[in-house]
Amino acid sequence: MTAAQLAAAVRSAVPGSVVGHEKGIDMPTLTVKPEKLVEVCTHLRDQQGKNFLSAVSAVDHLGYGENVAGYYGTERGRDLNATGSWGSPATPERPPKRFAVRYHLAHVGSGAPERVRVQVWLDDGQEVPSVVGVWPTADWHEREQYDLMGIVFAGHPNLRRLIMPKDWDGHPLRKDYPIGGEPVQFTDAV
Amino acid sequence: MSTVERPPAAIQPLFTPARIPPGAPSKIDPPPGEDLITVNFGPVHPSTHGVLRLIVTIDGEVVVGLDADIGYVHTGFEKNFEQKTYWKGITYAPRIDYLAFFANELAFVGAVEKLIGLEVPERAQWIRTLFSELNRIHSHLVYLGTSAVEMGAMSVFFYCLRERDYVLDLFEMATGVRMHDRYPQFGGVAEDLPKGFYEECRKFCRMMPRRIDEYLDLLAGNPVWESRYRGIGTITPEAAIAMGLSGPNLRATGVPYDLRRTDPYLAYPEIDFDVVVGERGDAYDRFLCRTKEMYESVRIVEQCLDKMPSGPVMATDRKYVLPPRAELHTSMESLIHHFKLVTEGFRVPPGQVYYPVESARGEFGCYLVSDGGPKPWRAHFRAPSFVSLQVTAMMSVNRYVGDMIVVVGSLDGVMGEADR
Numbered sequence: 022m023t024a025a026q027l028a029a030a031v032r033s034a035v036p037g038s039v040v041g042h043e044k045g046i047d048m049p050t051l052t053v054k055p056e057k058l059v060e061v062c063t064h065l066r067d068q069q070g071k072n073f074l075s076a077v078s079a080v081d082h083l084g085y086g087e088n089v090a091g092y093y094g095t096e097r098g099r100d101l102n103a104t105g106s107w108g109s110p111a112t113p114e115r116p117p118k119r120f121a122v123r124y125h126l127a128h129v130g131s132g133a134p135e136r137v138r139v140q141v142w143l144d145d146g147q148e149v150p151s152v153v154g155v156w157p158t159a160d161w162h163e164r165e166q167y168d169l170m171g172i173v174f175a176g177h178p179n180l181r182r183l184i185m186p187k188d189w190d191g192h193p194l195r196k197d198y199p200i201g202g203e204p205v206q207f208t209d210a211v
Numbered sequence: 212m213s214t215v216e217r218p219p220a221a222i223q224p225l226f227t228p229a230r231i232p233p234g235a236p237s238k239i240d241p242p243p244g245e246d247l248i249t250v251n252f253g254p255v256h257p258s259t260h261g262v263l264r265l266i267v268t269i270d271g272e273v274v275v276g277l278d279a280d281i282g283y284v285h286t287g288f289e290k291n292f293e294q295k296t297y298w299k300g301i302t303y304a305p306r307i308d309y310l311a312f313f314a315n316e317l318a319f320v321g322a323v324e325k326l327i328g329l330e331v332p333e334r335a336q337w338i339r340t341l342f343s344e345l346n347r348i349h350s351h352l353v354y355l356g357t358s359a360v361e362m363g364a365m366s367v368f369f370y371c372l373r374e375r376d377y378v379l380d381l382f383e384m385a386t387g388v389r390m391h392d393r394y395p396q397f398g399g400v401a402e403d404l405p406k407g408f409y410e411e412c413r414k415f416c417r418m419m420p421r422r423i424d425e426y427l428d429l430l431a432g433n434p435v436w437e438s439r440y441r442g443i444g445t446i447t448p449e450a451a452i453a454m455g456l457s458g459p460n461l462r463a464t465g466v467p468y469d470l471r472r473t474d475p476y477l478a479y480p481e482i483d484f485d486v487v488v489g490e491r492g493d494a495y496d497r498f499l500c501r502t503k504e505m506y507e508s509v510r511i512v513e514q515c516l517d518k519m520p521s522g523p524v525m526a527t528d529r530k531y532v533l534p535p536r537a538e539l540h541t542s543m544e545s546l547i548h549h550f551k552l553v554t555e556g557f558r559v560p561p562g563q564v565y566y567p568v569e570s571a572r573g574e575f576g577c578y579l580v581s582d583g584g585p586k587p588w589r590a591h592f593r594a595p596s597f598v599s600l601q602v603t604a605m606m607s608v609n610r611y612v613g614d615m616i617v618v619v620g621s622l623d624g625v626m627g628e629a630d631r
Binding site for chain 1: 235236237238281282285287289290294452453454455457466467470473474562565566567576578580581588591593597598601630631
């Protein structure tokens, strides 16, 4: 099923849920409104056969695409040695909001996995509904993303830190988390 | 001593989706009771396969509540990837799951290749397939050895590690190191197979099936082994899928889900092998699945040796691939390319990609986001151990403490991968 067909199917089942879709390099990607996420996921699981949640990946886009990250080739190809060519500036699309949470879904059975990615865009502090009720495996996936990225999954039954110590300050995978120079942890234990 | 009546462990009904505890399935709260003791199990305990801490509430000898605590070997791999060029990232990937290291490298390298659209020569695909399977044998041998030593079968541990050494010798021969080899690189593999590798590998393929027979002779019919493993940690296919289990843990329930077959990559479409499935989804079936998978892996290795085409093992795109060493002495362009690739790395077009491979533990996926620069914007790994350890609580509750050890062992979790 192509991204457009899937988006149409989801739109007709859950009106006003899908705000965008793209083909993607690897799998169709649907952009969904956060408040409709659980409905969309339930539809995908029950009607589209996406019974398997592979991964929940949160991405912090703070500063993404603000600078030209580099030059990755010319318009005609990747020949940077062509005379006078500096290649095309690599300017990725600016993200609509700071955080993206991406759910990688698959069909587990005898056939092909037919993977689909569902993404929601979030501002800092904005909550996203938990999908533990749809796929119980989301339990630790969401706790991990809460712990490392600071995404709050509303309705998660046990949203505590999973990987970092429970009194840790900050969320390490955020782009504004300092690297080097941070206070020495565990000094209270000495 | 407790006087609470509990159903005997052996007649516990199968674990069905309806019995997935509401709320957080990875944590089961104990029922209110007076004679309950909460015991801290771990983080360092010989049978936890690493540093896993289980907070167990017991009633006599029966587990009634369990909460798993992970993160003791969290090393911030994903944050590190964001600070390193893609080229340096390959070094980090194998250390995530230190037993199935090759699959991890492969997932990362494959994800980058997919983002770039880099073509990998056919021979390199076959070499990668070969080492994926050798690596699977290596990982399963460590699983079998350690789970046997937990049950007191010391000799099986020694036998398994003896064969594991043979596998590592093969790795050393081709890649120069025994583990964490950095052998698959963007565009192919680092070097072609060395002289004498075919003979050694064939010798291994002749020897290995007999050795697997030996393990099965020692364990499969063994009443002690069977009584400890049969019916422990049973899960139904539906519940296993809902809980995200993959690899041998899922196949033991009878679901023939194997990425090598359903989502073919590398040279797997051209290889003839069987997907080993179990029936009951208990610890015994998981053991049988893994052990019998080694036969299939040997078959795949043999076919790789037979069918591998000759040709280059590295792509020729000099914007991504290091030039051959010999050229550096004669070609200025090669020297410049080499310098640029090593110092600032190459740039990857903006985009996102999820690239799964079938690691020894299940679906190991690498999710990459690129902003067009020389470093990944975000790297995230779907670690099968991380996912499968979630069912520890569901499988262990209402069982004896000793069975909990079997459950953790039979799920084959690698804590380095669970914590990353």
